[in-house]
Amino acid sequence: MTNMDNDSRHLLIPEVDHEINPGPMNIQFDSSDLRSKRPFYIEPTNIVSVNEGIQRVSDHASAMNKRIHYYSRLTTPADKALIAPDHVVPAPEECYVYSPLGSAYKLQGYAEGYGKNTSLVTIFMIWNTMMGTSILSIPWGIKQAGFTTGMCIIILMGLLTLYCCYRVVKSRAMISSVDITTWEYPDVCRYYFGSFGQWSSLLFSLVSLIGAMIVYWVLMSNFLFNTGKFIFNFIHHINDTDAVLSTNDSNPVICPSAGNGGHPDNSSMIFYANDTGLQQFEKWWNKSKTVPLYLIGLLLPLLNFKSPSFFSKFNILGTVSVVYLIFLVTLKAIRLGFHLEFHWFMPTEFFVPEIRFQFPQLTGVLTLAFFIHNCIITLLKNNKNQENNVRDLSIAYMLVTLTYLYIGILVFASFPSPPLPKDCIEQNFLDNFPSSDILSFIARIFLLFQMMTVYPLLGYLARVQLLGHVFGDVYPSIFHVFILNLIIVGAGVIMACFYPNIGGIIRYSGAACGLAFVFIYPSLTYIIYLHQEERLTWPKLIFHVFIMTLGLANLISQFFM
Amino acid sequence: MEDSDSEKKMEKENLGPRMDPSLGEPEGSLGWALPNTAMKKKVLLMGKSGSGKTSMRSIIFANYIARDTRRLGATILDRLHSLQINSSLSTYSLVDSVGNTKTFDVEHSHVRFLGNLVLNLWDCGGQDTFMENYFTSQRDNIFRNVEVLIYVFDVESRELEKDMHYYQSCLEAILQNSPDAKIFCLVHKMDLVQEDQRDLIFKEREEDLRRLSRPLECSCFRTSIWDETLYKAWSSIVYQLIPNVQQLERNLRNFAEIIEADEVLLFERATFLVISHYQCKEQRDAHRFEKISNIIKQFKLSCSKLAASFQSMEVRNSNFAAFIDIFTSNTYVMVVMSDPSIPSAATLINIRNARKHFEKLERVDGPKQCLLMR
Numbered sequence: 001m002t003n004m005d006n007d008s009r010h011l012l013i014p015e016v017d018h019e020i021n022p023g024p025m026n027i028q029f030d031s032s033d034l035r036s037k038r039p040f041y042i043e044p045t046n047i048v049s050v051n052e053g054i055q056r057v058s059d060h061a062s063a064m065n066k067r068i069h070y071y072s073r074l075t076t077p078a079d080k081a082l083i084a085p086d087h088v089v090p091a092p093e094e095c096y097v098y099s100p101l102g103s104a105y106k107l108q109g110y111a112e113g114y115g116k117n118t119s120l121v122t123i124f125m126i127w128n129t130m131m132g133t134s135i136l137s138i139p140w141g142i143k144q145a146g147f148t149t150g151m152c153i154i155i156l157m158g159l160l161t162l163y164c165c166y167r168v169v170k171s172r173a174m175i176s177s178v179d180i181t182t183w184e185y186p187d188v189c190r191y192y193f194g195s196f197g198q199w200s201s202l203l204f205s206l207v208s209l210i211g212a213m214i215v216y217w218v219l220m221s222n223f224l225f226n227t228g229k230f231i232f233n234f235i236h237h238i239n240d241t242d243a244v245l246s247t248n249d250s251n252p253v254i255c256p257s258a259g260n261g262g263h264p265d266n267s268s269m270i271f272y273a274n275d276t277g278l279q280q281f282e283k284w285w286n287k288s289k290t291v292p293l294y295l296i297g298l299l300l301p302l303l304n305f306k307s308p309s310f311f312s313k314f315n316i317l318g319t320v321s322v323v324y325l326i327f328l329v330t331l332k333a334i335r336l337g338f339h340l341e342f343h344w345f346m347p348t349e350f351f352v353p354e355i356r357f358q359f360p361q362l363t364g365v366l367t368l369a370f371f372i373h374n375c376i377i378t379l380l381k382n383n384k385n386q387e388n389n390v391r392d393l394s395i396a397y398m399l400v401t402l403t404y405l406y407i408g409i410l411v412f413a414s415f416p417s418p419p420l421p422k423d424c425i426e427q428n429f430l431d432n433f434p435s436s437d438i439l440s441f442i443a444r445i446f447l448l449f450q451m452m453t454v455y456p457l458l459g460y461l462a463r464v465q466l467l468g469h470v471f472g473d474v475y476p477s478i479f480h481v482f483i484l485n486l487i488i489v490g491a492g493v494i495m496a497c498f499y500p501n502i503g504g505i506i507r508y509s510g511a512a513c514g515l516a517f518v519f520i521y522p523s524l525t526y527i528i529y530l531h532q533e534e535r536l537t538w539p540k541l542i543f544h545v546f547i548m549t550l551g552l553a554n555l556i557s558q559f560f561m
Numbered sequence: 562m563e564d565s566d567s568e569k570k571m572e573k574e575n576l577g578p579r580m581d582p583s584l585g586e587p588e589g590s591l592g593w594a595l596p597n598t599a600m601k602k603k604v605l606l607m608g609k610s611g612s613g614k615t616s617m618r619s620i621i622f623a624n625y626i627a628r629d630t631r632r633l634g635a636t637i638l639d640r641l642h643s644l645q646i647n648s649s650l651s652t653y654s655l656v657d658s659v660g661n662t663k664t665f666d667v668e669h670s671h672v673r674f675l676g677n678l679v680l681n682l683w684d685c686g687g688q689d690t691f692m693e694n695y696f697t698s699q700r701d702n703i704f705r706n707v708e709v710l711i712y713v714f715d716v717e718s719r720e721l722e723k724d725m726h727y728y729q730s731c732l733e734a735i736l737q738n739s740p741d742a743k744i745f746c747l748v749h750k751m752d753l754v755q756e757d758q759r760d761l762i763f764k765e766r767e768e769d770l771r772r773l774s775r776p777l778e779c780s781c782f783r784t785s786i787w788d789e790t791l792y793k794a795w796s797s798i799v800y801q802l803i804p805n806v807q808q809l810e811r812n813l814r815n816f817a818e819i820i821e822a823d824e825v826l827l828f829e830r831a832t833f834l835v836i837s838h839y840q841c842k843e844q845r846d847a848h849r850f851e852k853i854s855n856i857i858k859q860f861k862l863s864c865s866k867l868a869a870s871f872q873s874m875e876v877r878n879s880n881f882a883a884f885i886d887i888f889t890s891n892t893y894v895m896v897v898m899s900d901p902s903i904p905s906a907a908t909l910i911n912i913r914n915a916r917k918h919f920e921k922l923e924r925v926d927g928p929k930q931c932l933l934m935r
Binding site: 059060062063064066067069070071073074075082084085087088 | 752789
């Protein structure tokens, strides 16, 4: 018998194509219906791309191909006995379409999820996803923490969440025994912590989603209210000056909460009591009493759609809004100038100290601002050069940090402090501009539209996760879905009416879900993995336990500071 | 044709018990009478349960695996009421306590090859105590008339001691009942071992097995269903079972030169394992034997779905013509001609004439009408 032991393991042998005429084989049948007798032939148009120089399939690969075909005929499809195990089948990027004539074609994009996006696109997508509405609360957060402390905290939190995100990305690679290509981070948690991990990751994920949706509702009512007011005032040519503290120049900045002992209030006082038309409008267009309810009619139907893929087309609005905000802030800063004074520990009439004890509020906001850990794996999957994943992630985080720093510092610094105390910076910094301000009106419109398109997407995600896990079916019935939507919308409306502090909502939900996804799970799975590999050293253990304590402290301090 | 019969039998419930019928046992006990067993020689395929024997048999013999091929088991036999044997059809029926009749083929293996060899599959050292007991009690019958013992070892097995122990007890039985049997050991599932370690591990096992098998001689192969090693091992086994293979090869060479063929292959009929071949120039593809075998077996499976049986095939293109046809009672031949100008009819006539010659060659080798002789 011939000795066939030395096989080349290469799948392709680059070779000069011997087929001068790679057309259908000549058939010497005398058949009237020649087409029915033609052998299997791939039309060139059906092949998406051809590698330069037609390559032949190696004998080893075609033997394997034949073997797999034959074995699949020997059993029922349900039987796993003769299905090729992973270690004998070539990796997805080495799979080719094999024509019986021996030529091999690689289909571009055949291997799903591998390498369609360049680094730039990936970085942009990560940045875009992370830029949420928490950007509006950053200046307030800096104010709560103190300017210097605020800046340091932003940078440190960025680094810390980046490290935890890196742990999340690497967590899948630590699991070698199972096929993990479709796994997202909650699946990894389930692998390590069993059903406790699955349910807790579901719970925390829902906390972040529903928290985001409540924030959205509050903001949307806010923006809708202001937009409506602007339009009304514009139409009726009312030069409306709220009786709130405000600067008296061409770039008005207001301090809505000045007269109310620091509690933000959604009522605006307009001293036109003798104008009944305006009073009527006031009655029907109230930020906390009526506008949130009008939104129900707009958004509740949208939430019931089975598939919100229509809304994902509006993803670009988010980027436009952020870019516009940056532009707006820059312009205002140029016009208002810088007003900074450094007092380290004692608050003054107009300024806040550089170091304040309310800094956990900023860390809470930042936990949500830098949160992307539950979907980073999916975002990085499409990166063309997977080995650049960590680098691209770091660049994206750096850009996000810079954006937050930029907006936060500019708004804080340009806040006109001599007439208005820095304490006036609102949890939504757009609230510091009167509704008659054109630039912020445009910003509000952009954000309103953007949020209205993202809201159904968030609702869809919450629905998929909750109903999918509890009922096993993503859309059990219109009844279930409607109840769920009512609950979510109801929560949003109640918050908008009674507690519209988006800073508060963001920091509580951020610290809560960040506790699991940002701090505890990545560190804990890494510790367990090292322990299984017996590479756990004391410094690593201490460092990661420290991270977990930080997360816990973050959450607890939200309630006390 | 026996091919189609065996294909058809395969498609039914493959619940045939793997119990070897012995001669002269009374009815009503757990033995069966079978006509004409004296002529049939056995190939025993043994090994621990889960070592891959069923898959191996299915792949080599193109048997459709009906996964329900569990043995009868104690539960059914408990309810066994009466036993009837229909000797002319070589089936037997069991009537259980409820009155249901189940019919089983005595020739449970369904596979015969190389003329008079019958393949029997046995799980050695399984967990089923019923089978264990039956195995021990029927040992002599099982190991009588054995031509070949193929023992399959799972390379990943954690119970090496136990495996060797069972292997040795099989060897003892062989020594007692069929001392002339050929022994082959297959170290299976080698694809689960890392590539750089395969040679080492196989050499270790081979040494151990050689040592344990004394005074019997055993040949060892390393196999995996996911590469060409399984086919090569079985082809080697079949090659060693043919006594006059050198003469066959000489004749094949003459035949090939006369008809100006590029290559002539002789396949065993049931398994399409290559018995011998002659090539007059270097062929590029070293895997072609296994590929052809797989292609034809797959084609046979398709044919059997239509209750047709595969007889012959001609493949042509501008560069070559290949003919696959029945040759002798146990073989198929494949002739590859690279001169497409020679008309098919000429080659087919040549093959037909050669057939008569080769059949005479088979018959010359002894009184028994089979390729194999002792």
